[in-house]
Amino acid sequence: MNIGILGGGQLARMLALAGIHLNHRFRVLDPSPGACAARVAKQIRGHWEDRNALDQLMATSDVVTFEFENVPANSARYLASQRAFFPPAQALEFAQDRLCEKQLFSSLGIPAAPFQRIDSADDLSRSLAGIGIPAVLKRRTLGYDGKGQVVINSAKAAPDGWEQLGRTPCILESKIHFRREVSIIGVRGQSGEMAFYPVSENTHRDGILRYCIAHPIDPAQNEAQHYCQLILEHLQYVGVLTLELFDTEQGLVANEIAPRVHNSGHWTIEGAATSQFENHVRAILGLPLGETSARGFSAMVNFISTIPRAQEVLAIPDASFHDYGKSPRPGRKLGHATICTQNSARAIQGLTQVLRLAAEKPRTM
């Protein structure tokens, strides 16, 4: 089959690498010259709003998917009207607008931080009293990697926050006190079949995921899986979906969804029986899903801004190395390493060594 992907970054590349052995062909639509996925897929250079480029992609694709959630709504609608397009365009609407996302959680009875819709400075000062301090003001759209949000620590600071985000539609959320951040990756096939990966424990810094740990069994698994399942079923979803949650004293609190393969699931390439990438490919093609069980203890570290030499990473026992071949730039994800082993102490040891190479401080060890 021919699979078209909106976006040609590392996620598209890992999708292609997970589908070529099944004899599928990939084509990516991306405006950047020499996109990361172009090594394993034909690239159509163009913007995601460009009707000609979309037509070109469709001309050679039996099914179209995407590697990022900010697919322009018009493009998603256009593609979905002409081709098999998965995950469903509706999932993009929820993922693109934090207000809709919160309303989705709320309608499904999934715990989430108390929130208010903010359309003006007045809304903000009024809502602050109800939500309490500290609170987080988030743009409703186009936020990622911690961008497009600001913590408000006092009523006096509110107008500044509103200015800072550009006086654009926002939501105000109560700031959650959590013990840890986790995510769960679920996949739903065209027949309604579902599978869930072990929960990943995620450590962020400056809003960017730094490293993950995935145990075969996590105390948050059942609860996280239940919430993820509610969303997959409600959206009649097809493909991989990621749900990020805060683990708090009161239980799990949903943070956001990503209707796609996710950085916190990169460990599944080596660490799970079937990777998130292969399962996404299987789902959108209507193939049976693969086993999602863990092969042991896994940890994944992102290489951001700089990347070590393969020599150094692969000298660490149980380490795998992924170099996306992207030119370095501050804050850019250039690659990652995964440690996968049967022994949890050895996993932590490997993780510590990789973190050192990534010049990343472990949070708690």
Place this chain on the structure above:
Amino acid sequence: MNIGILGGGQLARMLALAGIHLNHRFRVLDPSPGACAARVAKQIRGHWEDRNALDQLMATSDVVTFEFENVPANSARYLASQRAFFPPAQALEFAQDRLCEKQLFSSLGIPAAPFQRIDSADDLSRSLAGIGIPAVLKRRTLGYDGKGQVVINSAKAAPDGWEQLGRTPCILESKIHFRREVSIIGVRGQSGEMAFYPVSENTHRDGILRYCIAHPIDPAQNEAQHYCQLILEHLQYVGVLTLELFDTEQGLVANEIAPRVHNSGHWTIEGAATSQFENHVRAILGLPLGETSARGFSAMVNFISTIPRAQEVLAIPDASFHDYGKSPRPGRKLGHATICTQNSARAIQGLTQVLRLAAEKPRTM
């Protein structure tokens, strides 16, 4: 790095798929239009004797390797004189000539079937008395998948055998009575570091490998590993090498070597911590080798002449599917499936199901 491969079949494709995430680029030299590996590597169309084609390959390669042992000796010498060329050209000489191969086993004290060099019909009838009946007459060069050999069951049949193989230099071997055929895959890095995969038990029919079973622990492991190590060290080998052996009442008897990644190691993609393909790439680039331990029980089935639909294969629990995208032809390897699981009963169950799809009868179940 840029890696050149002589041959663009499924082995080259799996090598490329195992090296792209490390940010390496692959180029294959193959005369056939649309070689199987061309989906993930740039193909140079040309013959392996063609000096221009070899020069083209070298112009864009930091290191050159091969996916088949019948690399013309002149080409191997030419490449090795100009570029990093691994495995060493010397290994090709042993693998290309059954007489040299037997002499290698013998010089290293590795048990092998008694043999005689045969250059004439007279040699054959003289040697038959010493070797005994039944015996196997094998062309010294260019044999693979059971081709280029004939079993001689009586002295009377000898002249026919000699004619059948084209009166070409041969060896005559005593026919070994074995309980099973096994292979061991070893890898040696540029620093002399070595690693060995769990032994695979192989079932052939009509001289072609049909299916393999690899347990985490096999009674033949230590002996097989010892022989493989002797060869790797003797040849100052770099890369993956496969040693095929007969398991007999008297212990292991070496059959042949393949100085390359091997069909009996396809299970390592899903079933081992690091695949044979990635370890070959690591070895030829001077990178540290990866863990070779088994992730459980694995079984691999070849799809020969015909290939089932992905839908059918992936519906089998714990099954992975590889479709090489080759057009069907009698006797052609078109793909394979691997079952990898923690549970040996489940592995056998999965294997039985895949064998049914492959229209392949299990030998003993």
